[in-house]
Amino acid sequence: MTAPATSRTPAAQHPEPPLVALERVERTVLIPDHEPLRILQGVDLEIRIGDHLSIVGRSGSGKSTLLNILGLLDVPTGGAMSFGGVPVRSMSEKRRAVTRGARVGFIFQQFNLLPGRTALENVMTPLLYARGKQFWQRERLATEMLGLVGLGDRLREKPHKLSGGEQQRIAIARALVRSPQLILADEPTGALDIETGQSVMKLLDDVARESGAALVTITHDPNVAALAHRHYSLQNGVLVDGELTA
């Protein structure tokens, strides 16, 4: 049996405030002529710089909703959440977008690369929303990042000419190019074969560790989940810890 997640570490052990803190977070969707649908219920979670978490769960258990909330794409309908110490409820949509761009990197199951653009252009795209040095040096930064994920020789290739593993590497480079503090990976190996998936996950793990960012991975794959240091499971919207079964 599972127990509710209790991973909130005592403050004394972590003098720095958590990057993301969720307290009794709820996400409810109103459906006409039906009872409100409770997607997330009472979720408590703290994520700190350098953490590596995995969240497993069946389809429809609320994994993606939780990820969207962590990445400021969605907002809780109940409970409290802070990002970088700032209550999310007090953040305007614009502030959330700017914070997301500067501090969060997304990696999607279907890669979500922009069609028609080269690998380099794809990785440069998030830097179009940056300011100062990051914007003006976007080509150099993107080139370096693609080199880091082993695609330094494929800069001008368009995604459709690359393998699934290579496309996901581009997506990883794109997620990391603005040096985010939080990387959110939604089924990052879901569209890859086992071998390629393992190599991609190793790369993601290595790059995240080197950058010091927190990595949250949502997956069905226990092998992928096993790479994390903290493991969670979502069951009918309730987050429980310590489980590696989907």
Place this chain on the structure above:
Amino acid sequence: MTGLIAALVEAWSELRIHKTRVLLALIGVALSVAALTTVVGLGNMSREAMVQTQEQQGGRAATVTAEVFPASGEVDVPQVRKALEGLVERYGVEHSSLRYQTSVPFQFPDGASTAETMVVDRGYGTMRRVDLSLGHWFTRSDEQRLAPAVIVNEAFHQRLGLPDLQQNPAVQIVRERPITATVVGVVPNQWPEAPPQAMMLAGHYDAWALGGEAMMPPAMEMWVPKEIAEPLATAMSSDLAAQFGPGSAQVFRSDYAAFGDPFESIQLAVGGIAGLVLLLGAVGLLNISMVTVRYRVREVGIRRSFGATGGRIFFGVMLESVVATFVAGVVGVMLAVAVVKSPWVQDLIAAGVSELPPFPLEAALIGLGAATVVGALAGLIPAVVAVRVKVIDAIRY
């Protein structure tokens, strides 16, 4: 500042990526702008050409003409001329010319005959936009000549045997003691079978006492500012009536715009057609933009996940449309200039016009402005649609 530059970079990058779609949209917009600019340009040039023709026939706006018809029916030319010249002096008119049609006997190689001769002042050339096919209009040095200078029409020139004007060809005015005049210019015939005609400066006409038979009483044409034309005509009319008796003089506006601008309706029609052309272009572009933005919902979602704000997405989609249509506008205007300035079109709209009107700058500016406005309007709805895209749904799209 970085945000604006980044938005421009992004818009340009999007245009580059979606070359085919952009090209298709731009062809439509460029053709619309070309059509709009051509219509406006042609309309303005035609108007200018017609104005020039009208000015050749009746003077520039505003031309006030003073004529005297004494009740006795007998015209004392010297008295009338003195009265008309007195008007110019008293009212301080800057641009004026006598217009006095008479007949003067000339000696042609095939015999002597009279030719209709218009006696004018030097200002007549400017006021009536006199178009010369050879030689020049009367100059200040022509006024100082020791022999009268004449400008003849092509029929006169031909009857003289088409002499070279560089050689200062002479023509004799038949008198007991013949007077030798010098032909300094040739004007086109006013109609195909026109008889030989000539023009002469009033000063020369008086100096050599040519005093031919008056075909029409002398008149004075005065080019004055439009706003004072009517009160000036009224005052001059009273002035002449005091000298020659009531009803014996008339002073009136004789230029094409005397009864309002006759080209206003043409301009309204041109404007209406241009507006319609623009509307069609805008609808076409809006259609393509709407299809495009629906196709790009996922892309919008992905960009939002990178931190693109709603404002940035809105501005980006708008800017993309505006940049594209501006480029199309430049192409369209260039196309319109090429069409309007082609020799065939120029001959068609400006036949017989002395000063070929330039391509109207306002047509080019209207074309570019219209392209930009169409881009903004056609980008507005897709931009709103893009901003309202639900990010989470878009990413899964």
